[in-house]
Amino acid sequence: MQLAVNITVLAAIYALIACGYVLVYRVSRVLNLAHGELMMLGAYLLLMTATQFSSHWLAALTAAVLLSLSTGVLVYVFLMRKMTGEMVLAAVLTTVALGILLRGAMVLIWSAQQFYPAQPLQIANVAIALPGGARISLCAALLVLTTALVYGALLTFLRFGRWGVRMRAAGQNPLLAAQRGINLHAIYALAWGLSTLTGALAGMLIALDAGLNQTMAIIGLKAFPAALVGGLDSLAGALAGALIVAAAEILLINYVDPLLSEVVPFLVLIAMLIVRPWGLFGTREELDRV
Amino acid sequence: MSRQPRASGYFRTGYAQDLKLVQTRAERASLALLGAVLLAFPFLASPFLLDLANQVFLASIGALALMLLTGYAGQISLGHAGLMAAGAFTVGILFRETQAPFWITLPAAAAVGAVLGVVFGLPSLRLRGLYLAVSTLALHFLVVYLGGEYEAKRGFSTGILIDPPVLAGMAITSGHAWYGILGTAAVATLLLCLNLLRSGTGRAWAAVRANETVAAALGIGVAGHKLLAFVISSALTALAGALFAYHRGFVSVEAFSLFLSIQYVAMIIIGGMGSLLGAILGAVFVTLFPYGIEVALRALPGAQRYAGTLFAVNYAAFGFVMILFLVLEPLGLVGIWRRVQTYFLLWPFKHRPLAGRRR
Numbered sequence: 138m139q140l141a142v143n144i145t146v147l148a149a150i151y152a153l154i155a156c157g158y159v160l161v162y163r164v165s166r167v168l169n170l171a172h173g174e175l176m177m178l179g180a181y182l183l184l185m186t187a188t189q190f191s192s193h194w195l196a197a198l199t200a201a202v203l204l205s206l207s208t209g210v211l212v213y214v215f216l217m218r219k220m221t222g223e224m225v226l227a228a229v230l231t232t233v234a235l236g237i238l239l240r241g242a243m244v245l246i247w248s249a250q251q252f253y254p255a256q257p258l259q260i261a262n263v264a265i266a267l268p269g270g271a272r273i274s275l276c277a278a279l280l281v282l283t284t285a286l287v288y289g290a291l292l293t294f295l296r297f298g299r300w301g302v303r304m305r306a307a308g309q310n311p312l313l314a315a316q317r318g319i320n321l322h323a324i325y326a327l328a329w330g331l332s333t334l335t336g337a338l339a340g341m342l343i344a345l346d347a348g349l350n351q352t353m354a355i356i357g358l359k360a361f362p363a364a365l366v367g368g369l370d371s372l373a374g375a376l377a378g379a380l381i382v383a384a385a386e387i388l389l390i391n392y393v394d395p396l397l398s399e400v401v402p403f404l405v406l407i408a409m410l411i412v413r414p415w416g417l418f419g420t421r422e423e424l425d426r427v
Numbered sequence: 428m429s430r431q432p433r434a435s436g437y438f439r440t441g442y443a444q445d446l447k448l449v450q451t452r453a454e455r456a457s458l459a460l461l462g463a464v465l466l467a468f469p470f471l472a473s474p475f476l477l478d479l480a481n482q483v484f485l486a487s488i489g490a491l492a493l494m495l496l497t498g499y500a501g502q503i504s505l506g507h508a509g510l511m512a513a514g515a516f517t518v519g520i521l522f523r524e525t526q527a528p529f530w531i532t533l534p535a536a537a538a539v540g541a542v543l544g545v546v547f548g549l550p551s552l553r554l555r556g557l558y559l560a561v562s563t564l565a566l567h568f569l570v571v572y573l574g575g576e577y578e579a580k581r582g583f584s585t586g587i588l589i590d591p592p593v594l595a596g597m598a599i600t601s602g603h604a605w606y607g608i609l610g611t612a613a614v615a616t617l618l619l620c621l622n623l624l625r626s627g628t629g630r631a632w633a634a635v636r637a638n639e640t641v642a643a644a645l646g647i648g649v650a651g652h653k654l655l656a657f658v659i660s661s662a663l664t665a666l667a668g669a670l671f672a673y674h675r676g677f678v679s680v681e682a683f684s685l686f687l688s689i690q691y692v693a694m695i696i697i698g699g700m701g702s703l704l705g706a707i708l709g710a711v712f713v714t715l716f717p718y719g720i721e722v723a724l725r726a727l728p729g730a731q732r733y734a735g736t737l738f739a740v741n742y743a744a745f746g747f748v749m750i751l752f753l754v755l756e757p758l759g760l761v762g763i764w765r766r767v768q769t770y771f772l773l774w775p776f777k778h779r780p781l782a783g784r785r786r
Contacts, residue, residue, distance in 0.1 A: 237746030237749070
């Protein structure tokens with residue numbers, strides 16, 4: 138039972154991060170390898186706002202979320218906008234470079250020590266007993282709940298929302314979308330903003346649960362296989378991929394070797410690339426487009 | 428390979444002339460000058476500078492290998508550090524388990540690299556672009572994990588110590604000896620790449636990179652040439668990793684992080700894609716960059732305060748410079764160099780005459 142809970146929590150983490158990869162990739166065909174760092178930045182932003190509004194945890198969270206949304210938009214406006222229409226590799230490498238830059242900057246600003254943003258916010262991370270003898274911490278439960286909410290909201294938004302439909306259109310055929318009067322730059326900026334927001338949410342909740350230091354970006358990179366296994370352009374796929382990767386990771390760690398934790402997602406990734414490179418729910422033509 | 432235009436009317440009149448690597452007197456003179464500088468360098472430089480030169484040589488071998496694969500054959504790889512790790516760990520494991528001398532371990536490292544090249548290359552038969560990069564990234568983590576596993580299981584958790592190689596009864600430890608060995612290796616790699624690229628193989632790679640369908644229609648075995656590119660590049664990279672292990676005298680997985688892969692990709696981007704000169708310039712730039720930052724920070728007032736944050740400053744500055752190159756100068760250092768060259772060749776004019784009006 139505890140295993141099932143662990144898998145659910147890890148899957149929720151991966152899914153929440155992976156939907157950021159999917160959002161940006163689906164709309165602009167750019168793989169954002171700086172997502173892990175952007176997520177970590179979100180967590181540090183929460184740390185910053187937590188010391189500002191120490192008594193109101195809701196105010197701190199809202200401020201941090203808004204800050205990270207604008208960070209994503211700024212990244213697009215000042216950096217990725219210049220890379221539209223460039224080679225795919227150049228755009229991906231720009232995000233890699235951005236990740237390196239962010240990581241260095243974050244060490245400079247916040248140093249490499251361990252922080253607990255839950256302390257200034259006075260959130261007690263109590264363990265909740267579940268039926269079947271399993272336990273889950275409050276923040277982890279919150280994380281699972283947030284993931285469900287975020288996915289529900291995103292799927293509805295993409296299906297019914299005016300801007301959501303525009304986003305799908307821009308992803309399917311940028312040229313036609315632009316000719317129908319859709320502002321592509323605004324759409325791309327929105328995708329980057331939303332992607333950073335969801336990533337940052339994941340970062341904040343992980344930080345509340347387990348503390349925050351400079352190694353958090355690795356979790357972001359490990360969530361990437363989840364996005365690819367499900368199909369890089371499918372939100373529902375990211376959910377399924379996260380579940381598969383998390384299950385494989387927890388089970389292998391538990392029964393084979395704890396050292397495997399770092400590689401399991403990538404092993405799953407390799408297996409998927411061999412069998413079905415476009416992912417479980419991805420579109421097959423994707424492969425020829427890149 | 429495209430030759431640069433010359434100021435004078437230098438025309439080749441025979442195929443033998445066309446095949447020469449060094450063509451004009453000016454080229455010969457400048458090459459001789461470069462050779463003389465390289466030969467004189469170890470006798471004039473301080474040990475620190477000598478060590479820097481050795482690092483540059485090592486990085487050039489790796490960068491040249493990656494340039495063959497990415498810049499010429501068009502196959503993206505983010506697993507370069509994994510291949511280097513494979514070479515280094517082959518040396519480490521063979522030395523620890525069997526005390527093998529370097530003339531066994533180096534070919535063994537190259538062989539392991541070649542085999543891994545097939546493994547890294549197999550996805551390229553099916554995947555392109557981004558997906559290929561991702562698969563090499565995944566394989567990088569796999570190789571590094573296997574290395575870490577070996578370290579942990581055999582009790583070398585801090586790393587494997589390797590004795591210096593013994594050549595003609597003498598252990599090679601001095602910077603001067605290493606300068607000779609690594610310099611020779613780098614020049615040999617450069618010559619190998621130069622000649623490979625103007626052979627049929629190199630032309631086939633260029634065709635595969637430009638358009639796979641057209642290449643196949645021309646009768647080029649696309650799959651075979653892709654795999655060959657991976658095999659040759661990986662063997663060279665593993666060799667560089669093996670030399671790195673001997674030079675450091677120490678192998679540990681920490682040295683082969685994802686950041687190293689990114690550094691190598693940065694070398695060929697900053698140097699200039701599709702140019703061997705670019706690979707070398709990029710290797711020089713990326714290797715010397717952290718030391719440049721350190722010197723620059725020392726020059727600032729209150730140097731002691733920055734000492735602890737040097738690593739972070741380095742990281743941030745490296746990312747920043749990489750972004751600058753990607754956004755502002757996609758042709759890299761070679762692009763700048765060519766522009767300077769053209770400026771002087773055409774001086775006092777600003778532009779090349781239009782092609783049609785030449786005669």
